[in-house]
Amino acid sequence: MIYADNAATTRLDKAALEAMMPWLLEEYGNASQPYSFARKPRKALAEARAEIAECIGACPEEIFFTSGGTESDNWAIKRALGNGGRRFVITSQIEHHAVLNACAAVQRLGCPVSYLPVDGKGTVAPADLEKVLSDGCKLVSVMLANNEIGTIEPVKELARTAHEHGAMFHTDAVQAVGHIPVDVDDLGVDMLSASAHKFNGPKGVGFLYIRKGSPVGSFMDGGAQERRMRAGTENIASIVGMARALSQNIASMSRTESRLRAMEERLVLALDKAGIDYIRNGAEDHLPGNVSLSIKHVSGEMLLHRLDLKGICVSTGSACDSVETRVSHVIRAIGVPEDYAEGTIRITFGRDNDEEDAQTVADALLGILRPRTMGSLS
Ligand code: PLP
Secondary structure (H helix, E strand, O other), X not given: OEEOEOOOOOOOOHHHHHHHHHHHHOOOOOOOOOOHHHXXXXXXXXXXXXXXXXXXXXXXXXXXXXXXHHHHHHHHHHHOOOOOOOOEEEEXXXXXXXHHHHHHHHHHOOOOEEEEOOOOOOOOOHHHHHHHOOOOEEEEEOOOEOOOOOEEOOHHHHHHHHHHOOOEEEEEOOOOOOOOOOOHHHHXXXXXXXXXXXXXXXXXXXXXXXXXXXXXXXXXXOOOHHHHOEOOOOOHHHHHHHHHHHHHHHHOHHHHHHHHHHHHHHHHXXXXXXXXXXXXXXXXXXXXXXXXXXXXXXXXXXXXXXXXHOOEEOEEOOOOOOOOOOOOHHHHHOOOOHHHHOOEEEEEOOOOOOHHHHHHHHHHHHHHHHHHHOOOOO
């Protein structure tokens, strides 16, 4: 099998798994208990928090563990809005549904939400944010990198613009953390969401960075864990695994990036040589390993299933989230022409892939596409 859907999830790092094991089998104590058996898990929790904080240029007290990206996004959006005062939220049209649906929820509670457009490459323009910002704006949430087309957003400029109007800034960095350099001070964000399973950590764990002093409420009521901000017994093993996975990925980031760029090139070159009519989605500045293609007059869904039969996992740009349209909100927002939009597939190479995999994916695609262009299916 060739797994080329690393934006969906990634394989658990072996060192991360090893780091997790003792906390599951031997040192399984509850970190909140006062006896000595809780001391080691409590220390492990503190060390993991410090390790993660260092990876993104934060202080340990600014890291709050969650169950993953969806929870972090919901927390940031729902709890940045207090009772009364500023109520206006601004986000973009191409956010993940974790953000879009959290925004829809606050909208139902009476908070106005504005959705910024993007250009043909999926980039949000700071000037467009400037146009809709008003003194009533409490929160701006724009992702650091898009999960479908890989576009990296100008978060630094957007955060600065939001701050000039007294608004807080949150970024969904779920696809970015562990893949591109992320520094919360350089970006100037107040909140940042991340998820371990996107960077070779375990599933069901993530974190929300909240800048010290930011007026953000607690998300889960219950015990006193996470400084009374997010109750619930801490998932020590997964948190330790997340910290290890993140450090490992960051240590090899630049080497991985050049390998991934070579895989992208190999794939695209093979399609170009064969004269395939396609649009490459996303900006020049995009996540390493992301190849989003909209191929003329084919069905992305058909391609996904045909590639699956050949043992290759990719994703489509069409979502099963709407009855009327099979084309995703991201592909719609960037304005991919109708005769290409349906033929969208997302190939996301990861650190376990190599150039040979890229060639195999290209050959498999050509094997499906070439006979079609000659009028019959292979
Ligand atoms: N945000 C983005 C950009 C994502 O790509 C995803 C996952 O696909 C999420 C949020 C949700 O993260 P999780 O699966 O950890 O809940």
